Amino acid sequence: MTTVDAPVSTDTSPTPSPVKGWLAVLAVTLGIFSLMTSELLPVGLLTPIGSALNVSEGTTGLMVTVPGLVAAISAPLVTVATTRIDRRIVLAVLIGLMGAANLASAFADSFTVILIARFLIGIAVGGFWALAGGIALRLVPKKHVPRATAVIFGGVETASVLGVPTGTFIGDLSDWRTAFMCVGILGLIALALMLCLMPKVPAEQSIRFSDLPNVFKGNAGVRAGIAMTFLVITGHFLAYTFVRPVLTGDGIDGSMIGVLLLVFGIAGITGNFIAGALIGTRLRQTVVAIAVTITAALVLLAVVDTNVWTAGAIMILWGLGYGAVPVTFQTWILEAAPDATEAASSLYVSAFNLSIALGALFGGLAVDGISTTSVLWIGAALAIVTLATVSGRNKSTLTSSGG
DSSP states (O other), X not given: OOOXXXXXXXXXXXOOOHHHHHHHHHHHHHHHHHHHHHHHXXXXXXXXXXXXXXXXXXXXXXXXXXXXXXXXXXXXHHHHHTTTSOHHHHHHHHHHHHHHHHHHHHHOOSHHHHHHHHHHHHXXXXXXXXXXXXXXXXXXXXXXXXXXXXXXXXXXXXXXXXXXXHXXXXXXXXXXXXXXXXXXXHHHHHHHHHHHHOOOOOOOOXXXXXXXHHHHHTOHHHHHHHHHHHHHHHHHHHHHTTHHHHHHHTTOOGGGHHHHHHHHHHHHHHHHHHHHHHTTTOHHHHHHHHHHHHHHHHHHHHHSOOOHHHXXXXXXXXXHHHHTXXXXXXXXXXXXXXXXXXXXXXXXXXXXXXXXXXXHHHHHHHHHXXXXXHHHHHHHHHHHHHHHHHHTSOGGGOOOTTO
């Protein structure tokens, strides 16, 4: 995975220990895995949560919308506001906030309390992800930075494709409250490991608010990357947030949803590895393949008379496409702005989480106002429009030799 260049510094501190540095990297990875799992956990539990709290499935989708919106705003705000604070302390506070909010959700007796907890989770997700993206530079020797950064971002990917099905399994075996409690405990474990394993990480030069519009306006590659992120992620979460009612509406037994989401997750990890092998020389082509694959999967799910086997095959196709998204789009952004990685990455994190929120929000409106399957058609339409964004950009917008 492409990573950022180490900042110029006069720091004369000893070179980080590889062993201690990698332990710290793994602690951060567990933190970002638990955070992203927390953000997406309601996807697999939408129906039982709505039934327990007497709200519609469309309204229950606000559990995904709220943290996504808040994360989009908090990513640049937290980065700028904590410029002078040790990054270890900031990350620890954010992961602790997430753990406490999930435990509160597990014991909540009203939907309002849950939405307040989801608001707090959004703050934690946006701030943690924005800061953790470049933390590997400070934890391991320079030669290990690319691999360490890939591992940290692997926490995002793994949460997207495995965290949700695991949470769904736990919810189906027990109930949805148990799933939230488990994620909350996982966050507190990550907090303890970060406090024990991470060294002090004094704040260095950070972004200013003025850097954000400057890098967006002055860099066509960044604008293209943000546009692609908005289209694909919004389209994906329009459908994925409501995948449980979509599948059960096709006659799939509720007990099989966790299995199908696990199939999706395994395919997603495979897609991640495939993309990782291609983006070095075929970045633009990989983006095209992502758009086509996700579009095809959503259309097939809408038109095919599914049973467990056909649904499984479609979920594999969908997982292959979405699994390639995080590493591919993150690489696009970093290669488009090699001299402004912090500002560009902050915009990317904001766009990613805003798209999650909008996808869940518009999907809820479509489910309640049109039909459950409408989210598949709308999601497919947004994903395929990405092709126009890619083809409309000159190769010079990227520094990648394979763009």
